[in-house]
Amino acid sequence: MFAFLVTRCFRTTSKVQKLTAQFPNELRNIRIYHLLTPCTQRRIVIHQNIKYLQRSSAFWVQMSCFHVSSQASKIKKVEEPEKRELDLIRYDLKELKNTPKPALYLGYGGLIPFVSAPLVMAVTETYFPELAFAQMAYGATILSFLGGTRWGFSIPESSPAKPDWLNLGNSVVPSLLAWIALLFHDNFTEAAIMIIMGLGIALHYDLALLPGYPSWFRALRTVLTVVSTFCLVATLVIKNTYPEKKLVSDRK
Template sequence: MFASLIRRCFQTNKKIEKLTSLFPNESRKITTHHLSIPNMQRIALHQNMKYLQRSSPFWIQTSSFYVSSQASKMKKVEEPEKRELDLIRYDFKELKNSPKPALYLGCGGLIPFVSAPLFMAITETYFPELAFAQIAYGATILSFLGGTRWGFSIPENSPAKPDWLNLGNSVVPSILAWIALLFHDNLTEAAIMIVMGLGIALHYDLNLLPGYPSWLRALRTVLTVVATFSLIASIIIKNTYPEKRLV
């Protein structure tokens, strides 16, 4: 019975569409009365429409699910936003979250770098012993930076694997530090070698190799910049003020 009602409903809809296509101007005036539908058919059509209205939420949900599934398949995978100037825009914001021991020890490690040129600038005298002590300390720091990268690569869950790239580049700062100490007779060249080593170590940590946490990247940058300008200040003082030995 229900199947016959559905067929009659669809036949009625087809008749309406056919008449609408034949008389487009009179489409608004076409009703079921013009089709001479018997009372039983109109009652059946009315009941069928009520059934379809009751079941409409199910069809709406089914159709929306189908559309959403198709849209999800067609949707392109969004690429992660390219972060430009990560160090300035993102990492420096995490500097305040640095662990207190790392922050205090890192800033305290700048004292040997800063104290030597500061003392020579105040006395307006270039002391080669202080300059060499600054360079020797810089060589020690370079070896320390290479060792931290080596130690960062050793753990099993570390993002930096113990391959030739990571372990090989970890040795480079120590080699540059050793070469700098060989120029003890020419402290300018030794200071330039230390500056180059600091720059290369920072470049490795920020760009080439798997990076450290954001707070450490920012802290490393600040410490490297201060140490570099301290060495440059010693070179300027050497070429500006008269030389005098402490002993």
């Protein structure tokens, strides 16, 4: 009777026999497990669950550390941008194409008085003091305008440049240099040198000491200052090269 019950309880089909032939180790573990007492079986299950939880918890801790470290690296990259000081060729001059059309056209149009004076004298191969003085006076006007631009930029409450002594005080310097240049109206060389110095100082203030302008304006300021300075230097060269002739002769 016992033999009959064993054969009935543990009788397997052909499919089960094939599976047991492929996985003999697993079948042995299953048979051993079933031969144990229910209390021992519960202990084995609890022990296996504890091991699984330990492995899973360690895995999630590692994954969370990796996730946090990756996010921290991203935040670090955002909070620590590349240092930028005075790199016009790499940054600001690329933004010249984004200049608003009115500012671009008016800025380039403002170069006409600077360019026309040395161009006319170079074509005629004659130095005209009246044209040179007109160019110098226009340069003094532009120099005063640049100082007023910084003053107006510092006044609004939302402006990044605060109305402190640094911003407002330095915005007055170009106007003073323009006034001194006009006092040397009888000596074009000294007046032109004063205007050139004022343009250089104003550009240095806007690019290095008093930041806050948008990149396109900084690029436009650089181009306009370089061209106007070159035109004043050209007039100085013409003055020392070609003969002088007045446009209107003095009649008694």
